[in-house]
Each structure stands twice: as structure tokens, then as C-alpha cells.
Amino acid sequence: MNSDLWPVHALVDGLYASGVRRAVISPGSRNTPLVFALLEHGGIGLVSHMDERSAGFFALGLARQSGEPVAVVCTSGTAVANLYPAVVEAYFSRVPLVVLTADRPAELREVGANQTIRQPNLFAAHVKWACEAPTPEDRAHLALDLRGLALRAGLAARTVPEGPVHINLPFREPLLPPKRNECAGLAQLPAIQGQPAASPACAPAAIAQVEEALARAERPVVVAGPMRPGRLAQGVARFAAACGIPLLADILSQCRDSEASAPYYDLVLRAGAAPEPPDLVLRFGGEPTSKALASWLRSAKAEVVVFDETPLYRDSGHLATHIVVGDPTPWLEEVRVFGNWREYRAAWRRAAEVARRALAEFVPWFEGEAVRLAVESLNAGHVLVLGNSRPIRDADALARPRAGVDVHGNRGASGIDGVTSTALGHAIASGKPTLLAIGDVSFYHDLNGLAVARELASPFVVALVHNGGGGIFRHLAQADRPEALHWFTTPHELDFAPIVRAYGGRYVCASGGDDFLAAVGEGMRGSGLTVVEARFPNDESPKVYRDILARLASAMGVSVP
Structure with missing residues (x-):
């Protein structure tokens, strides 16, 4: 004992x-x-995870779902580097993590000591705040120092914009600390508590400019990007509905069920069947998924108001003409009328209805339909996590989640790694039935994440869309060079069934839409881990989308761009 x-x-x-x-x-x-120290504290719930990369993403899911900072603890050396992908995602998706990395003391660095790398400031520009803690000694002022560092770290992680922080902690051997109840010095420390500041409301002068723009607008739209469930998403939906403004709601916006929502806008835009471009755009949340929407807004030459809680506003197209910093929720929750845009909203509703009918009349069993069926099978109180690559794009184009379904995805850096672990974090933090829609390559990347499924207290279903690897590249420019396409699609013959069973899960291979939907429903009513796999030809999806867009364009009397 030390x-x-x-x-x-x-x-x-x-x-x-x-x-x-x-x-x-x-x-x-x-x-x-x-x-x-964590075990003996008694107030912090602990989960053990063998794989640091998966552990980081699991903590990210816990933090995003709960809205509380989550600590991630690992040993020294390359274990720390394995946390980097999750730290990057947490930084760009604004999720509070407190990363605690154990290290060798200074005298063992740069001298060839085992399991010793350059850990201080390892995460560099991808954390909000980082520090090197002093090596602990039996002194009260060092206890106050360490306690203060941890308090600052947690508050920094929680303060807008939320994000990851890093404390590097060198320890000397022997490594076994005294038991908490044997530490007389703890009782002598003064009590301490901290709370982060709330986001300030938007400045009245900035809001006045927005209201002036609304008063002169003839064709305004509200664009809702990825947001967490809560007052902001609810306020955006109510505001658009009350004002009669068309709402183009991303699949991760939590707003798609609003009466103001114009669903299927991605298909409408890709088919060239959209109403006139807007003259005013009000943007909330992160960057939307749809590339067609980004291109359409770029060509519109409209006034664009970007609302963001911080000056680190999201505007990758550099379209903003007004940036409003602060919490817009109080303004959104006021009921008012700025103009009469009934005809413009009606035009969007007509286009959406044509798209809905086109999909109802022609959607074969293909990977996009599997994602749509999975998403639309969920009920209020369920949690949905969408994998990157094709699943989130298919869901954004084709699906309408029911009201009360929380929808999440890792869109900070949009990687395909760690998605399963993130979804398990959401499931365990919420205690609610959770569905993950994911592709086969992304599922392969995080198979180790399934180890934490033992912690589940609610159903967790993986809708595994298997197209033989990298089907998204069939939609991209690489498809024009078929002789080299396999270097991008990375075809494989992995059999996931024994892997799922090794982690204690139930595996189902669905042969069609009815089988798939029945298996997903059974899993969501059951317990623990269920993986429902549906297999599709690697080259099928682009052909189906071309047919859908052609049918939609024909119904609207336009030519596909």
C-alpha cells in the first residue's frame, strides 16, 4: 500500500x-x-470494458444519452491512443467526456521504460482542456489540487460547447492506495460543489434582425440539423408549425414528426421537383446529412441565419449572412405571426405527398427499405441509433420516425468505428429498448463493443444491413472505375452468426421484409442482444434509387437533374 x-x-x-x-x-x-478510488467512492456507477477504443465510444453514448459528463479511465501507453477516435467524435459532436489516463512519472519518460509513451497533451486540439496532474504525495494541498483539477475538468466538459477534457495522471509504485475509510485527510478537506453556467439567451438586437428578415421574407424555410432531444428541438418544431414555415428536418433533428415537416425533401431535391428556392433560411443544430439539401441551399442565394449556442457555429458551406449566438429557445417558444406563407408550405406538402405515393407504389426489398422498416417500426419511448455510411443516408431519405422516438448518430466526425459501442451506451444510459441500424463493415469494426451487452437491462436490437462491404462506394465517383472498385468496397465473407452468439446474443437472418420486420419486433419486445441480418447485392442500391427518382420526377412532370 502506498x-x-x-x-x-x-x-x-x-x-x-x-x-x-x-x-x-x-x-x-x-x-x-x-x-x-472509484470503487470505494460509492456514488459513481462503474462499467468495465476490456477494449479501450470501444470503451471510449461506449462512454460517449452514455454521456450523450444522459446529458451528464462520463469519465473514461485507462492505463498508460497505447491504451491511451486507442481512446483517440472517441475523443475526436466527442469533440465535434459536443459530448462531455472526462478522460483520465494513468501514466508513468516524469523520471520514467524518455528512458525506455516499459509501456511509456508521450501522453501529456496527446489529444492536442481535440479536447477542450487538458492538464498534467502532479504525482500524488501525502500532502493535503496536493489533495486539494487534484480535487480542483477534477472539478474543473468536469465543469469544462459540461460548459457549452460541451466536449471532452483530459487529465494525465502519473503514479509511482507501489500502486495500491490506502482504503478510503483509512484516509483521515479526506475528512479535513472543506466541502466543494460546482455547476456550469447556463447558455445565455440570444441578444435582443440579433433577434430583432431575424424578425425583420422574417417580416420581409416571401419563401422562408427552417432547416433543423442534428440536435439532442429536448427544449431546443421541441421549440424549433413548434415555431415552424406556429409560423407556417416549411421545416426541412434532418433524421437526427428530433423534429421530423412535426406538423410543419416536409418529409422526403432529400428525394424531392434529388429529383429536381422542389418548389421555388427560399429567400430566407433559419438553421438550427448541426450540419444536415443531405448533400442535396446543402447544394440546393448553396444555389438559392438566400439570407441564411445560423443559430448556435457558441461562436463555434456550424456552417461548412459558408452561407451564413447572420450568426446568432446563444440559446434561441425562449424566443422560439413565443407564439407569433410574421407573415403568410401558406402557399409556400402547401407547395412543399404537395411535393412530399407525391414522394410518399411514389415510395408506396414502388419500393422493392433493398437495403434502404430494410432501414426504413426498422426505423418506422419503433414506438414512442424507443431509442434509435443510426450508423454512418449508407444507413443514415437511407433513413434520412426514406424514413419518418414516430413521435417520441429519440434518434442519434455519431455525426461529429462521421466515422464508422465505435458505432455499436455508442449505441450500447445509449441503451444502458436510457434503460429503454434501443435499435441500431448499421452496415456490415461498421459492425465488423466494433465487434469488441458487444462485450458490454452483458450490462443490458433492456432490449438491444441490431438491424444489420449486409451488402458485402462498402456499398456506399457504388453511389460515389469510384463506381465509374469498376476495375478497381473492390479496393473500396472491400468485399468479405464474414459469418456474423457465431460471433454474435459468442457474445451471448441471439442471431436471426431475415430473407425478406416480413421476416425482417417480425424479427426486429420480436427483439424489441424481448431482452438483451438480438442481431437481425439482411443481405443484399452490393450493386443494387444505386439502381433502386435511380428508379425511385425517375418515378418521382415523372409524377412531378420534371426531368431528373
């Missing part, structure tokens, strides 16, 4: 004071002091 290590208990107290209520621990030796 009595110098008692201040690490104070560090955990600082985490708790900042709002941390969960921690994900990956095994190792150098992080022994942290593990024991």
Missing part, C-alpha cells in the same frame, strides 16, 4: 462534485489507484 496515493480519493470527489455519475474503466496496472 500512503502517498490517498489524494486520488480527493480527485474522485472532485469528479463527483462536477456532475460525473458514471465511469467506464479499461483494465491495466498503472490505473490501479484510480480504479480503487
Whole structure:
């Protein structure tokens, strides 16, 4: 036992004071002091995860679902580097993580010591704040220092824009700390508690400019990008409905069920069947999924108002003419009328109805239909996580989630790694039945994430869309060079059934839409892990979309662009 290590208990107290209520621990030796301090605190729920890369993404899902900062704890060396992908996603998707990495002390660095790399500031520009903690010693002022570092870290992670922070913690051997109830110094420390500041409301002068723009607009639209469930998403939906403004709601916006929503806008735009371009765009949330929407807005030459909680506003097309910083929710929740845009909203509704009929009359069993069926099978109170690559694009184009379904995805950096772990984090944090729609390559990337399925207390269903690897490249420019396409699609013959069963899950291979829907429904009513796999030809999806767009264009009397 090392009595110098008692201040690490104070560090955990600082985490708790900042709002941390969960921690994900990956095994190792150098992080022994942290593990024991967390175990003996009693107020922080712990999950053990063997794989650091999956552990980071699992913590990200826990944090995004709960809205609370989550600690991630690992040992030294390359274990730390394996957290990097999740840290990057957390930074760009604004999710609060507190990354605690154990390290060797300074005298063991750069001298060939085992399992020792350059950990301080390893995550560089992808964390909001980082620090190197002092090596613990049996001194009260160091206990106060460590507690203060942890409190600052948690508050920094929670403060808008939320995001990851990093504390690197060097420990000297022996690594076993004294038990918490044996640390007399803890009781002598003064109590401490912290709360992050709430986002300020938007400046009245900025809101006045927006209202002036609305008063002169003839064809305004509201564009809702990815947002978490909550007051902002609800306010955007109510505002658009009350004002009679067409709402183009991304699949991750939590707004698609609004009465103002113009569904299928991605298909309408790709078919060249959209109404006149807008003269005013009000944008909320992150960057929308649809490339067709981005292109259409770029060509519209409209006034564009971007609302963001921070000056780090999202506007990759550089279209913004007004940036409004702050929380717009109080303004959105006021009921008012700025103009009469009934005809413009009606034009969008007519286009959406034509698209709906085209889909109802012609949608064969293909991978996009599998995603649509899975999404639209969910009920209020369910959680949906969409994988990147094709699943989120298919869902954005084709699906209308029911009201009360929380929809999430890793769109900060939009990687295909760690998606299963993220979805499991959502499932365990919410305690609600959760469905993950994911492609086969992304599922392969995070098979280790299934290890945490043992923690599930609610159904977790994976709708696995298997097109033999990388089907998205059939939709991209690489498809014009078929002789080399296999270098991008990476075809494989992996059999996922024994892998799923090895992790204690139930596996079903569906042969058609009815089988697929029945298996998904059974899984959502059951318990634990269920994987429902549907297989499709790798080259089928682009052909189906071309047919859908041609039928839609014909019904609208236009030519496909």
C-alpha cells in the first residue's frame, strides 16, 4: 500500500462534485489507484470494458444519452491512443467526456521504460482542456489540487460547447492506495460543489434582425440539423408549425414528426421537383446529412441565419449572412405571426405527398427499405441509433420516425468505428429498448463493443444491413472505375452468426421484409442482444434509387437533374 496515493480519493470527489455519475474503466496496472478510488467512492456507477477504443465510444453514448459528463479511465501507453477516435467524435459532436489516463512519472519518460509513451497533451486540439496532474504525495494541498483539477475538468466538459477534457495522471509504485475509510485527510478537506453556467439567451438586437428578415421574407424555410432531444428541438418544431414555415428536418433533428415537416425533401431535391428556392433560411443544430439539401441551399442565394449556442457555429458551406449566438429557445417558444406563407408550405406538402405515393407504389426489398422498416417500426419511448455510411443516408431519405422516438448518430466526425459501442451506451444510459441500424463493415469494426451487452437491462436490437462491404462506394465517383472498385468496397465473407452468439446474443437472418420486420419486433419486445441480418447485392442500391427518382420526377412532370 502506498500512503502517498490517498489524494486520488480527493480527485474522485472532485469528479463527483462536477456532475460525473458514471465511469467506464479499461483494465491495466498503472490505473490501479484510480480504479480503487472509484470503487470505494460509492456514488459513481462503474462499467468495465476490456477494449479501450470501444470503451471510449461506449462512454460517449452514455454521456450523450444522459446529458451528464462520463469519465473514461485507462492505463498508460497505447491504451491511451486507442481512446483517440472517441475523443475526436466527442469533440465535434459536443459530448462531455472526462478522460483520465494513468501514466508513468516524469523520471520514467524518455528512458525506455516499459509501456511509456508521450501522453501529456496527446489529444492536442481535440479536447477542450487538458492538464498534467502532479504525482500524488501525502500532502493535503496536493489533495486539494487534484480535487480542483477534477472539478474543473468536469465543469469544462459540461460548459457549452460541451466536449471532452483530459487529465494525465502519473503514479509511482507501489500502486495500491490506502482504503478510503483509512484516509483521515479526506475528512479535513472543506466541502466543494460546482455547476456550469447556463447558455445565455440570444441578444435582443440579433433577434430583432431575424424578425425583420422574417417580416420581409416571401419563401422562408427552417432547416433543423442534428440536435439532442429536448427544449431546443421541441421549440424549433413548434415555431415552424406556429409560423407556417416549411421545416426541412434532418433524421437526427428530433423534429421530423412535426406538423410543419416536409418529409422526403432529400428525394424531392434529388429529383429536381422542389418548389421555388427560399429567400430566407433559419438553421438550427448541426450540419444536415443531405448533400442535396446543402447544394440546393448553396444555389438559392438566400439570407441564411445560423443559430448556435457558441461562436463555434456550424456552417461548412459558408452561407451564413447572420450568426446568432446563444440559446434561441425562449424566443422560439413565443407564439407569433410574421407573415403568410401558406402557399409556400402547401407547395412543399404537395411535393412530399407525391414522394410518399411514389415510395408506396414502388419500393422493392433493398437495403434502404430494410432501414426504413426498422426505423418506422419503433414506438414512442424507443431509442434509435443510426450508423454512418449508407444507413443514415437511407433513413434520412426514406424514413419518418414516430413521435417520441429519440434518434442519434455519431455525426461529429462521421466515422464508422465505435458505432455499436455508442449505441450500447445509449441503451444502458436510457434503460429503454434501443435499435441500431448499421452496415456490415461498421459492425465488423466494433465487434469488441458487444462485450458490454452483458450490462443490458433492456432490449438491444441490431438491424444489420449486409451488402458485402462498402456499398456506399457504388453511389460515389469510384463506381465509374469498376476495375478497381473492390479496393473500396472491400468485399468479405464474414459469418456474423457465431460471433454474435459468442457474445451471448441471439442471431436471426431475415430473407425478406416480413421476416425482417417480425424479427426486429420480436427483439424489441424481448431482452438483451438480438442481431437481425439482411443481405443484399452490393450493386443494387444505386439502381433502386435511380428508379425511385425517375418515378418521382415523372409524377412531378420534371426531368431528373
